[in-house]
Amino acid sequence: MAFQIGMRIPPKLGALGMEKLADWAKSAGIDVIDVPYYNEEVKNALENAGLAVGSIDGVGAVGLTNLLNADEAVRGEAVDALKNQISEISQVGGKTIFICLGPTDVTQSRSKSFDIWKETFPEIVKHAEEAGVYFALEGWPGPAPYYPTIGCTPEMLRAMFEAIPSNHFGLNYDPSHLVRLGIDYLRFLTEFGEKVNYCHGKDTEILTDELYNVGILPATFGAKYGFSEGSWRYTIPGHGAVEWEKVAVRLDKLGYNGPISIELEDHRYWGTLEKEQQGIIKAKENLERIFK
Template identity: 90%
Template sequence: MTHKIGMRIPPKLGALGMENLADWAKSAGIDVIDVPYYNEEVKGILEGAGLEVGSIDGVGAVGMTNLLSEDEAQRGEAVDALKQQLSSISQLGGKTVFICLAPKDVTLSRDKSFGIWKETFPDIVKHAEKEGVYFALEGWPGPAPHYPTIGCTPEMLRAMFEVIPSNHFGLNYDPSHLVRLGIDYLRFLTEFGEKVNYCHGKDTEILTDDLYEVGILPATFGTKYGFSEGSWRYTIPGHGAVEWEKVAIRLDGIGYQGPISIELEDHRYWGTLEKEQQGIIKAKENLEKIFK
């Protein structure tokens, strides 16, 4: 099965403005753009450039979110804002909402966050079902040393899907996070494949010498590379540990039909517009060998 190649928007490319970004992405052979927000203007620009919208960041649901606040008023405001966004996205024809669930209080334990989530998210997902949109939950574990994000391990995901079995609450499959956490990224697809609503093209290199120095802990005296904690670093697809051919076979096996969307987090292709463009193009070329 062939898949369209998409991209999240890195900062220097984003600074071009949506029209210039869309023109460049189309010329570079990108098919799909993941956007931080979605409105009539963005929809028109993407359609005018012959591009599709991919995932849309959930307002208040990416990074450190009040959706997991212990303050009931803050949590209620965040829930209302997200529901309103789901309705707006649906009216514009959007389908996939990208979320990452880490509390703003990063010291809050994952089990406490899970308890808050269990009370609030079933109603949110019911609203998503009504509006015909799908959540794609990101497995980024969150910042060291607390790693507070819920939904980044099989243990937690099983508990979450027991509470909300709906396919409208699904996963963004990003093997880079699984590799750095020591989780079998292929077995993960075997167990949770039917929940995959979106897929990121990002990789992780395990730095074996640094793994000897610090183990799985973050480096005490700083890291050698950007997008790293010491014993690993994020890379573009094809430059890390992920065997993308095997990922492709398993994605075909579960019937995944969405794009493979490049998330550029690689220190070699960061810091300037030219480096970001080079990184996106190289990542696209590597993914096309397998998914096109």
């Protein structure tokens, strides 16, 4: 099966504006764009360039979110905002919302966040079901040293999917996070593959010398590379530990029909427009040899 290749928008490319960005992405061979918000203007810009929308960032649900706030009133405002967004993007044809679930209070335990999520999210997912919208939960563990995000390990995901078994609450499969956490990214697809609603094309290189120096802990005196904490660094697909050929086989077997969307987090391709363009093109070339 041939997969479309997509991309999240890095900052310098995003500064071009949606129309210029879309034109460049089309010329570079990209099929799908992930967007921070979705409305008629964004939809028209993508369609005019011959592109499709991919995932849409959930308002208040990317990074650290008030959806898990211990204050019920604050949490309620975040719930209402997300439900409103679900309705709005559904009206313009959006289907997939990208979310991370880390609390704004990073010292809050994951078990407490889970208890709050368990109370908060059933009504959100029910609303998504009625609107025909799907969540793709990102497995980023959150910032050191607390790593407060829920949904980044099999232990937590089993509990979450037991609480909300709906396919409208699913996963963004990003093997880069699994590699850095020491979780078998292929076994993960065996267990949770049917929950995959979206897929990121991002890789992780294990830095063996730094692993010797600091182990799995964040480096005390700062990481040597960007997009790193010490013994690993995020990189474009094909430059890390992920065997993308095996990922492709499993996604094909599972019947996944979404894109493989490049998330550019690699210090070699960062900081200027030209570097971001180079990184997207190189990642696209590496992925399309396997997925096209």
